[in-house]
Amino acid sequence: MSQSIEQPADGTPGRTPARAVPTSADVARLAGVSRATVSYVLNNTSAVRISEPTRERVREAARELGYVPHAAARTLRAGHSRMVLLPAAHVPIGPLYSRFFNDLQWALRRLDYTVVQYGSVGLAPEAAARAWAELRPAAVVSTGEVEVTPEAVEILRRSGVKAVITIGTRDADGTHSLVLDQPGVGAAAVEHLIATGRRRIGVVVPEEPGLGMFSGPRLEGARRAAGAAGATVVPLPLAYTEESAEELAARWPGLALDGVFAYNDEYAMLLMRALQDAGTDVPGETAVVGADDLLLGRLLRPRLSTVRIDMIGGHELAELVDRAIDGTAGGATRRLLSGSRVIRRESS
Amino acid sequence: MSQSIEQPADGTPGRTPARAVPTSADVARLAGVSRATVSYVLNNTSAVRISEPTRERVREAARELGYVPHAAARTLRAGHSRMVLLPAAHVPIGPLYSRFFNDLQWALRRLDYTVVQYGSVGLAPEAAARAWAELRPAAVVSTGEVEVTPEAVEILRRSGVKAVITIGTRDADGTHSLVLDQPGVGAAAVEHLIATGRRRIGVVVPEEPGLGMFSGPRLEGARRAAGAAGATVVPLPLAYTEESAEELAARWPGLALDGVFAYNDEYAMLLMRALQDAGTDVPGETAVVGADDLLLGRLLRPRLSTVRIDMIGGHELAELVDRAIDGTAGGATRRLLSGSRVIRRESS
DNA sequence: ACGCGTCACTGACACGTGTCACTACCCCAA
DNA sequence: TTGGGGTAGTGACACGTGTCAGTGACGCGT
Numbered sequence: 001m002s003q004s005i006e007q008p009a010d011g012t013p014g015r016t017p018a019r020a021v022p023t024s025a026d027v028a029r030l031a032g033v034s035r036a037t038v039s040y041v042l043n044n045t046s047a048v049r050i051s052e053p054t055r056e057r058v059r060e061a062a063r064e065l066g067y068v069p070h071a072a073a074r075t076l077r078a079g080h081s082r083m084v085l086l087p088a089a090h091v092p093i094g095p096l097y098s099r100f101f102n103d104l105q106w107a108l109r110r111l112d113y114t115v116v117q118y119g120s121v122g123l124a125p126e127a128a129a130r131a132w133a134e135l136r137p138a139a140v141v142s143t144g145e146v147e148v149t150p151e152a153v154e155i156l157r158r159s160g161v162k163a164v165i166t167i168g169t170r171d172a173d174g175t176h177s178l179v180l181d182q183p184g185v186g187a188a189a190v191e192h193l194i195a196t197g198r199r200r201i202g203v204v205v206p207e208e209p210g211l212g213m214f215s216g217p218r219l220e221g222a223r224r225a226a227g228a229a230g231a232t233v234v235p236l237p238l239a240y241t242e243e244s245a246e247e248l249a250a251r252w253p254g255l256a257l258d259g260v261f262a263y264n265d266e267y268a269m270l271l272m273r274a275l276q277d278a279g280t281d282v283p284g285e286t287a288v289v290g291a292d293d294l295l296l297g298r299l300l301r302p303r304l305s306t307v308r309i310d311m312i313g314g315h316e317l318a319e320l321v322d323r324a325i326d327g328t329a330g331g332a333t334r335r336l337l338s339g340s341r342v343i344r345r346e347s348s
Numbered sequence: 349m350s351q352s353i354e355q356p357a358d359g360t361p362g363r364t365p366a367r368a369v370p371t372s373a374d375v376a377r378l379a380g381v382s383r384a385t386v387s388y389v390l391n392n393t394s395a396v397r398i399s400e401p402t403r404e405r406v407r408e409a410a411r412e413l414g415y416v417p418h419a420a421a422r423t424l425r426a427g428h429s430r431m432v433l434l435p436a437a438h439v440p441i442g443p444l445y446s447r448f449f450n451d452l453q454w455a456l457r458r459l460d461y462t463v464v465q466y467g468s469v470g471l472a473p474e475a476a477a478r479a480w481a482e483l484r485p486a487a488v489v490s491t492g493e494v495e496v497t498p499e500a501v502e503i504l505r506r507s508g509v510k511a512v513i514t515i516g517t518r519d520a521d522g523t524h525s526l527v528l529d530q531p532g533v534g535a536a537a538v539e540h541l542i543a544t545g546r547r548r549i550g551v552v553v554p555e556e557p558g559l560g561m562f563s564g565p566r567l568e569g570a571r572r573a574a575g576a577a578g579a580t581v582v583p584l585p586l587a588y589t590e591e592s593a594e595e596l597a598a599r600w601p602g603l604a605l606d607g608v609f610a611y612n613d614e615y616a617m618l619l620m621r622a623l624q625d626a627g628t629d630v631p632g633e634t635a636v637v638g639a640d641d642l643l644l645g646r647l648l649r650p651r652l653s654t655v656r657i658d659m660i661g662g663h664e665l666a667e668l669v670d671r672a673i674d675g676t677a678g679g680a681t682r683r684l685l686s687g688s689r690v691i692r693r694e695s696s
Numbered sequence: 697a698c699g700c701g702t703c704a705c706t707g708a709c710a711c712g713t714g715t716c717a718c719t720a721c722c723c724c725a726a
Numbered sequence: 727t728t729g730g731g732g733t734a735g736t737g738a739c740a741c742g743t744g745t746c747a748g749t750g751a752c753g754c755g756t
Contacts, residue, residue: 021484021508023742034706039744048745049704068507071482072423073742076711081420088453088465105436105467117436117465119453134419136369159416160369242646266644273647296614296644298590299621371712382736387714396715397733421712424741698756706749711742719736726729 022065031061038062042069075136080160084108084321085137087128087146088119096292096311097143103314104141111322113138125149133159138325141317144168144213148175163324167312169217171334176324178312181338182214183221189261189289189307190225190233192342198259198287200232204267207239215263222261236260238267245274252280258287259348265290265297265306272300272347287348302346310339370413379409386410390417423484428508432456432669433485435476435494436467444640444659445491451662452489459670461486473497481507486673489665492516492561496523511672515660517565519682524672526660529686530562531569537609537637537655538573538581540690546607546635547579552615555587563611570609584608586615593622600628606635607696613638613645613654620648620695635696650694658687 024042028035033054040048041058061067075081086101105115116137120128129152132140140161142148148166153174156164164175171177186203193201203222205215219235226233234257238244252275262268268290272282282288282302290297290306297304323329372390376383381402388396389406409415423429434449453463464485468476477500480488488509490496496514501522504512512523519525534551541549551570553563567583574581582605586592600623610616616638620630630636630650638645638654645652671677 021506025742035743036706036708036745037704040705043744045745049702051704054704066503066506068478068481068503070424070484070742072420072429072484073711074744075420076418076424076713076741077743077745079711101436102467109467115467117467119450119457119463119465130416133416136418136420155414155416158369158414240643242643269644269647295588295590296617299617299648373712383713384715384736384738385734388735391714393715396735399734402734418712421741422714424711424743425713425715427741700754701752703752704750707747709746710744713741714739716739717737720734722731722733724730724732726727 021070022067023070024067026065027058027061027067030065031057033058080162081136081138082113083135083137084113084115085132085135085140086115086117087132087140087142088117096309100311100314104317105314107315107318108321111318113318113321120146125152126155128152129155132156133161136160139163139165139321141165141321142167145210148172150174162327163321163329165317165321165324169213174332176320176329176333177335178317179334179336180309180311181336181340182217183224184338185291185307185309185340186218186221186223186261187225188340188342189291190222190231191229192305192344193259193261193287193289193348194226194229194231196259196287196348198231200234200255200257200259201226202234202236202255202257202260204236204238204260204262204264204271206263206267207237207244211263218261218263238262238271240267240270242270242274245270246278249274249278249280252278252286258285259289260286261289261291263291265292265294265304268304268306268347269297269300272304283346283348289342289348293343298345300347305345305348306343307340308343310337312337369418370415371418372415374413375406375409375415378413379405381406428486428510429484430461431483431485432461432463433480433483433488434463434465435480435488435490436465444657448659448662452665453662455663455666456669459666461666461669468494473500474503476500477503480504481509484508487511487513487669489513489669490515493558496520498522510675511669511677513665513669513672517561522680524668524677524681525683526665527682527684528657528659529684529688530565531572532686533639533655533657533688534566534569534571534609535573536688536690537639538570538579539577540653540692541607541609541635541637541696542574542577542579544607544635544696548582548603548605548607549574549579550582550584550603550605550608552584552586552608552610552612552619554611554615555585555592559611566609566611586610586619588615588618590618590622593618594626597622597626597628600626600634606633607637608634609637609639611639613640613642613652616652616654616695617645617648620652631695637690637696641691646693648695653693653696654691655688656691658685660685 024038025035028038037050038058040050041055108115120131125147128146133156136159140156144167150173153164166172166175167178169180169182171179190201203219205219223233238248262271268288272288275282280286290304293306293308297306372386373383376386385398386406388398389403456463468479473495476494481504488504492515498521501512514520514523515526517528517530519527538549551567553567571581586596610619616636620636623630628634638652641654641656645654
């Protein structure tokens with residue numbers, strides 16, 4: 001039973017079985033050099049001098065065997081990896097995030113890091129942190145899907161993670177925090193509505209789970225902006241379905257709202273269409289403002305006004321990650337990303 | 349110089365420095381047992397009997413030290429990982445893929461696999477395969493972003509990857525291929541248009557790079573369906589911008605088309621709006637059909653007809669991955685996923 | 697003949713884990 | 727006392743890599 005070695009029924013005993021994965025030792029044997037030499041050659045180590053003919057022999061042997069280094073062994077030996085862990089979001093992600101992610105990935109690859117998007121759906125913060133820590137990444141960049149508690153940060157730190165970066169609605173202790181100014185988004189929208197003469201303003205709050213992290217602060221910002229101007233804000237729960245939108249539109253006259261900020265261009269489009277079908281004039285009776293500046297928002301009539309949000313660029317973030325890893329970025333950092341501005345089209 | 353050990357200037361010499369990452373040896377020391385025992389306890393190995401008090405001591409020690417196992421060391425020792433590699437797409441992806449990805453991830457986690465999304469933007473197939481192989485994953489599930497050549501498969505195989513699964517427009521040699529019937533999508537749309545009396549049919553082909561993999565076969569399917577019925581197909585290049593759509597709409601009358609299949613609901617919406625603005629009646633003069641059945645497609649007037657595509661479920665795929673890894677799924681497999689059906693709304 | 701320096705390379709260790717073979721101990725029957 | 731068998735655990739090896747210290751060969755000046 002114990003000899004269940006995978007041995008292809010190969011009749012030629014002279015040939016190497018070679019079904020095992022080739023290692024640097026195999027390369028060394030084939031090239032007739034030591035394993036150390038192989039390592040030096042394949043890593044282009046500059047401190048050691050190896051003659052050019054030998055280098056070529058080693059490279060040729062590696063090519064012939066189809067040698068691929070073993071990342072785990074490398075990580076083990078080095079004591080750390082060059083992996084940047086990106087806990088994956090499970091919310092449907094828009095083109096904004098998609099572009100951001102690609103830029104980040106590209107820029108980090110340029111800095112010789114490997115980006116790994118790692119799913120940790122529905123785990124507690126500490127459990128998730130432990131799962132991340134097992135991979136001994138050099139850095140963790142959390143985009144706010146899983147909350148990063150101080151305990152989670154401690155777990156990561158103890159496991160050798162050099163940098164923890166969070167992108168979210170508020171800063172997390174002990175990390176480099178990029179705080180998206182979500183209240184600013186709500187405030188910008190409401191201030192715009194007030195500037196165009198609206199006084200009773202609805203704010204759509206998505207019922208979908210996972211969006212609460214964004215919608216809450218946006219509502220709060222809207223409230224503050226309205227309060228400062230003596231206007232009123234009414235929260236409006238809405239699910240991303242036609243039925244929900246119709247239901248809301250049906251009781252619209254009773255709400256007596258002259259403006260609405262809809263969290264998102266998608267929710268805005270959904271609501272605006274439902275309002276029009278129910279006989280409400282946009283923007284005559286009610287002005288509508290979305291967010292994210294989607295192309296599709298310009299296809300409806302009236303064209304949708306929107307709040308454009310300034311996200312940090314992937315390249316910029318990649319540099320922050322790099323500096324945070326080699327320690328030149330200081331301990332914990334907080335940086336506010338604010339730059340929301342309203343793009344007025346026809347719906348407001 | 350060589351004693352640059354990271355030593356916090358801690359005045360109390362009795363305490364352990366403990367700045368190093370704790371290993372199972374540390375846990376063993378603290379619990380007063382051997383390292384082997386620690387391994388047995390923490391992995392709940394059933395073949396070895398360890399007394400309950402000892403188990404508890406070990407667990408307590410691990411908790412106190414905040415011990416987290418080192419995945420790389422584990423992988424190295426085991427010779428393989430339980431990692432499923434998912435080369436990341438760089439095209440903006442819709443809610444369909446997003447949902448699929450979450451399901452897959454969830455189901456694989458349930459089977460004790462770790463899903464890792466790994467970016468390999470703009471690499472040659474073999475270079476990408478080598479990069480994947482370094483991680484020694486148990487399986488690679490390619491969603492068609494990077495072409496999987498036979499050479500790439502060979503590289504992966506030699507590095508110990510147990511299963512290679514491709515999801516794309518055509519099957520790749522030596523892999524388990526899930527072939528999405530893209531021609532079927534185009535055919536379904538065109539057959540529907542012909543059934544409603546259209547004869548000269550445009551097919552929108554996105555100019556965005558990275559979509560060619562899908563748009564080509566869809567166009568081909570449209571051609572075949574039209575040819576079978578004696579109708580005509582005209583390819584229409586279109587970029588995802590308002591300008592491009594306006595430009596196309598302006599020369600619409602000259603094209604004399606009475607129907608159009610627009611690759612996608614998004615392109616369909618863009619085009620339909622441009623057509624209406626240019627004075628073309630939809631569906632009176634020209635019928636429009638999209639694909640993917642987006643909610644937003646129902647917001648335009650007329651409501652957008654669309655082709656709904658049956659994607660494989662995440663759970664189902666997870667099971668295939670599992671069987672492919674332990675070899676019970678056979679060698680190479682080809683499976684056609686066909687199930688496109690038209691949902692007729694008002695635009696056709 | 698000797699010392700010194702450079703060149704080109706190698707031997708050996710460490711990283712953290714899982715697991716197999718083995719042992720020390722105790723109990724009970726012969 | 728011996729032998730056998732079960733319990734509770736341990737010692738040691740292997741996995742694949744990077745790197746430090748060391749080693750033999752050779753050239754050169756005295």
